[in-house]
Amino acid sequence: MTGALASCAGAVGSGGVTLRLVAADYGDSSANSSKKYWDQLVEDFEAAHSGIKVEVSVYSWNDVDRKVKEMVARGDAPDMAQIGAYADYAAAGKLYPADDVLSIPVQADFASELSDAGKVNRTQYGMPFAASTRILFYNKTLFSEAGITTPPQSWSDLATDAQLLKAKGVTYPYALPLGPEEAQAETMQWLLSGGAGYLNGFGGYDLDSAQNVATFTWLKDNLVGKGLTGPVAPGKLNRADAFAAFTRGEVGMLNGHPSLMKMAREKGVKFGMVPMPGINGRAKSTMGVADWMTAFQQGGHKDQIREFLDYVYSEKNVLSFSREYDLLPVTSSAQEAMARSPQDQDLEPFLQELPSAELYPVGKTSWATVSADIKNRIGKAVGPDGSPAAILAQLQRAAVTADSAAR
Structure with missing residues (x-):
């Protein structure tokens, strides 16, 4: 090779x-x-x-x-x-x-x-x-069996659909990979759908903004806390494992990139794709890589x-x-x-x-350090004893320190 x-x-x-x-x-x-x-x-x-x-x-x-x-x-x-x-x-x-x-x-x-x-x-x-960009994949067969006729367009829709999928015994109603492999991607996708992101309007880190805290609080209370994200804790679920579970027909919904199409087709999974839902409708922007x-x-x-x-x-x-x-x-x-x-x-x-995609802040020399920190910590924010506000505040302080050291 x-x-x-x-x-x-x-x-x-x-x-x-x-x-x-x-x-x-x-x-x-x-x-x-x-x-x-x-x-x-x-x-x-x-x-x-x-x-x-x-x-x-x-x-x-x-x-x-x-x-x-x-x-x-x-x-x-x-x-x-x-x-x-x-x-x-x-x-x-x-x-x-x-x-x-x-x-x-x-x-x-x-x-x-x-x-x-x-x-x-x-x-x-x-x-x-x-x-590549990320959009929401959903399993058409599982949706049909759960009586879901249209894909979600808002967070409320997504949570409701996840409840219906869980009631039908779907292993991962929504797969939330916040494990160390690529947690920075799933995190950014959700922050964007909540109307914010990693940076403020001036190019500085803003991980613990009110919008970001609200986004992770919603995830913790409405998906993870209600058992809608599957048997593996989000902080231990890696993207590759979530994709593999989707190809086995065990996942109702997850964020994916183009390569998942081929993987799913090879396994005979019937799937649909829609833009990532936002709080009250389609998210204003998605994540690009x-x-x-x-x-x-x-x-x-x-x-x-x-x-x-x-x-x-x-x-x-x-x-x-x-x-x-x-x-x-x-x-x-x-x-x-x-x-x-x-x-x-x-x-x-x-x-x-x-x-309209927003990319990682790769132009910041501190991004590699900040990204690694997000991978290590963000899963704890949605854990049983986790505090989204506290974890995001820790990440913000570390990001500011890394940014200052990189200048």
Whole structure:
């Protein structure tokens, strides 16, 4: 799955350059490993660009960020890394601005909400590579058996439907994964549906706002406290386990991203998808997630990186990657092509949510620390002895401290 890393960029013929790229694996088996995608892309690129070779090393998402961090720490940064965050490297002055490594047409083709999320101090360093949004999945068979004729549009609807599902013996009427794998995602989705989020209007952390406390108090009292979230405590339920339970027909409702469609279909689950309900109707915004391409300055290969990344972000390649892994394109041209294509209609509900989606505050160098803290603590807020106000206040104090230390 992984290629051997060269210790440094070597010569390729006269005046040639070898670029090194470290990338994350979006596949779930060797059959659809991202290595296959990159191998084909690099083969096509090198055939048309003499003098530039590209070596790609692919690692699982469990390892890729750590691998890049280790390389940078020992003074052996790759030319490019396709990873989950960028702000720390940008703040340390290790990255090229996107202006330096993308042509103007390619950079301008990024969806604006994704470009903006890639900026530190108004300069773009993070180049969006893949995106997804979250919407509410529901099991049509379980809904029918419980006598539910329409999917929920408000929190009240969701709680009522969960009660009906529980009465029919559904194991997880609503799956609430606040376990350490991805609690920051489920948390953000609910905070947004409650009308707030992680940040205030000035870009500062605001985790313990009155709206956020009200949201988690509602979750604790109306879902968790009434036994509507299943046999596993939310703080111990991971997203992967919740998805697996959905594919087994054990979950009535849960927040999901595009890859859940394929997983559910393969298991024969009949499902529907709707925007996340809000307090009194559809939530004003949903959560979006983006992964990032970064270009490191250490190797000094700015011009060659630009040639390669312009190729990577061509409409053809962006569409190919998005279709292979059920992800949303990060460029406007590929999004428009997907919207026109019958083969991509399954992704249309997610595409519709992207323009109004709110992403993690990845431009803050403190976000990695804050995210890890949320993963560790937020499940306690809805536990039997938990206090949403107290837990969110603890998270807020820690976030402010982390933010101050990162400046």
